Amino acid sequence: MSHPTIYWAQNKQVVYMRIALVGASDVVCDIEKETFTFAAVSYQKKYECKFALAKPVIKEESKFRVLGQSIEVILKKEEETKEFWPTIQAGAKLPYVRIDFERWIDEDEDEKPKAAIPDFGGMDFSQMGGMEGMPDMSNFKMPEEHDHDHEGCGCDHGEEKCEDGCGCHK
Numbered sequence: 001m002s003h004p005t006i007y008w009a010q011n012k013q014v015v016y017m018r019i020a021l022v023g024a025s026d027v028v029c030d031i032e033k034e035t036f037t038f039a040a041v042s043y044q045k046k047y048e049c050k051f052a053l054a055k056p057v058i059k060e061e062s063k064f065r066v067l068g069q070s071i072e073v074i075l076k077k078e079e080e081t082k083e084f085w086p087t088i089q090a091g092a093k094l095p096y097v098r099i100d101f102e103r104w105i106d107e108d109e110d111e112k113p114k115a116a117i118p119d120f121g122g123m124d125f126s127q128m129g130g131m132e133g134m135p136d137m138s139n140f141k142m143p144e145e146h147d148h149d150h151e152g153c154g155c156d157h158g159e160e161k162c163e164d165g166c167g168c169h170k
Helices: none
Strands: 005-010 014-020 025-031 035-042 045-052 063-066 070-076 097-099
Touching (some): 025 070
16 A cells, blocks of 8 residues: 655645546545544555544535546645645654645745645535546547747747747757
8 A cells, every 4th residue: 555645735715636537536634623634545556544633624615636647636725814724734743744845835925836726616516526447538638739939939830840940940
């Protein structure tokens, strides 16, 4: 049995976790007021973890969703405070729990993180899933085209080769 890698971030209202597990199936995500339990299978390998949360959460307002590349979890904090949680788990540091620096903000900063904490918008994701043995691809999006100009080369990104050899089309 292995532990999945968990990335976490927070704001004043919620704690966000991204469990990095590609093609997860048989997902069990049990969110209790003071504990978090997770189990899943990925490529015939079992993953599990269970830990006490640093502070209580509201079970009924916490949720998760299974994506093709990961499992996203939103834990609704029981108490909205000015101070952020110093860690997600109570007790000793867990080696498989890491900070999600793309979504992390310091509590005294006004700026937004590089990537926003997702809002699941009141939907009940507990009933969603892919076909047996297949990941849920309903949220899959193709990457957006990289649209930018190169100073001085004047290339149009619809061309196969750049006239000035800037290397933007490979």
